[in-house]
Amino acid sequence: MKQGEGAEKGKGNGKKKNNSSFPVIFLGIVIGIYCIVAMMDTAIALHALETFGGILRQIIPVLVLVCALMFLIDLFIKPKAIAKYLGSESGIFGWIVAIIAGIIATGPVYVWYSVLADFREKGMRTALAGVFLYMRSVKLPFMPVMIYYFGGLYTAVLTIYLIGFSVVVGLICEAADGKEIIPGPTEKSSR
Secondary structure, three states, X not given: XXXXXXXXXXXXXXOEOOOOOHHHHHHHHHHHHHHHHHHHOHHHHHHHHHHHHHHHHHHHXXXXXXXXXXXXXXXXXXXXXXXXXXXXXXXXXXXXXXXXXXXXXXXXXXXXXXXXXXXXXXXXXXXXXXXXXXXXXXXXXXXXXXXXXXXXXXXXHHHHHHHHHHHHHXXXXXXXXXXXXXXXXXXXXXO
């Protein structure tokens, strides 16, 4: 562990503090662009603000739902349970849970981003989060329509293909994230 790394962590909860000023800089840039556009063409700026307001009205109920869902998760689901069923020690059971949960999960996908991020902080394996998101492409309500238009064999092969590649995508996500990878002999000796 690097010397400054321990100071970045919160009071023993394992969460790193985010001291980045990027969000503030990004907000300043966006406000600056709005101001420049407003000076050049007020009608376009007003239209952009109306569009932003419409999007905000659509997103606020989802944000309230996400906050409520995360509150309930924090209240009822303990980190040990997540680590046991979806952590690195979960084995094949964790993969099956992630695949089935991804298939039956409903609603917009952006609702699940924060939930999965919370699960990952509590011990969920990165690969299983990737599998969950990939398996959201299998929609149970559309299966009968897909069978009607493409046939049962095509639908079954496609579903099996999606399940297989969800595992591949999950492992690639985990490798890109750099977590859950067992260190090689050279990495162990350098510690």
